[in-house]
Amino acid sequence: MPERDIFTYNIVISGLMHGRDVQGACEVFEGMVCRDVVTWNAMIGGYFMNGMPDKGLKLFEEMPVKDVISRNLAIEGLIKCGKLDLAEEYFKRMSHRDVASWTVMISGLSKAGRTADAGKYFEQMPVKDVRAWNAMLEGYIGLECVDLAQNLFHEMPEKDLDSWKLLINGLIMCRRFTDALGYFMEMPSNVVKH
Structure with a gap:
């Protein structure tokens, strides 16, 4: 056996x-x-x-x-x-943080409505991948701050399918249908999901 x-x-x-x-x-x-x-x-x-x-x-x-x-x-x-506060304590005590560490913290704070705190971590983050950008984007959209979300979207060096979906959906939720349609029409047909 x-x-x-x-x-x-x-x-x-x-x-x-x-x-x-x-x-x-x-x-x-x-x-x-x-x-x-x-x-x-x-x-x-x-x-x-x-x-x-x-x-x-x-x-x-x-x-x-x-x-x-x-x-x-x-x-x-x-x-x-x-x-969240305890999570922040553990995060601050980490001697080594990878992209996932930062993104988990940013996403958690954003989803809890603490977008200002999430933004501080986002600014400190040494290397940002598309998931980190999307976490901030999702935070702004969750608070219906679509103008900030649009600004961030335009700053993004790389956008994936989720980036486009987050922004378009956020604009629709805020009844900005013309803007949403504009982004939909602008969206590349070959955009990838990470």
Whole structure:
């Protein structure tokens, strides 16, 4: 009979967490002799996904080796559980941030209506990809600040399908149908989704 490897354990933990069987995932985790960063991330992400941020944070703090993905996972989990201030604390303590770290923070603040704070992080961000630009765009549109959204859209060095959809939909929501149609007509037919 083949032995179970760490990859198999990780799949089972992730599946149990997605199926909301937190207890089952905990039992598998506790029964493991060897764990890798993916194992820890599956458990931590699962706790956050199942509305247990305190358990997720506790396990994150116990994690022997944390990588940028683990830290991003904790920050995103805190944001999704409405703990923005704590997410900001964790973000500020990160020694290394990647594009995803910045984008998660910007997106979370934008969706919470804290567009000014999101804008500060956006300005500090050393390298911005289209997802970061879209997170800011979505924040402005969520607050119905379509003029700011349009200005940002024009500053974007690269636009993907989501960029166009966000702006057009935002203009429609604000009943600026002529502007929305103008952008729709201007939209390249070969625009890609990232």
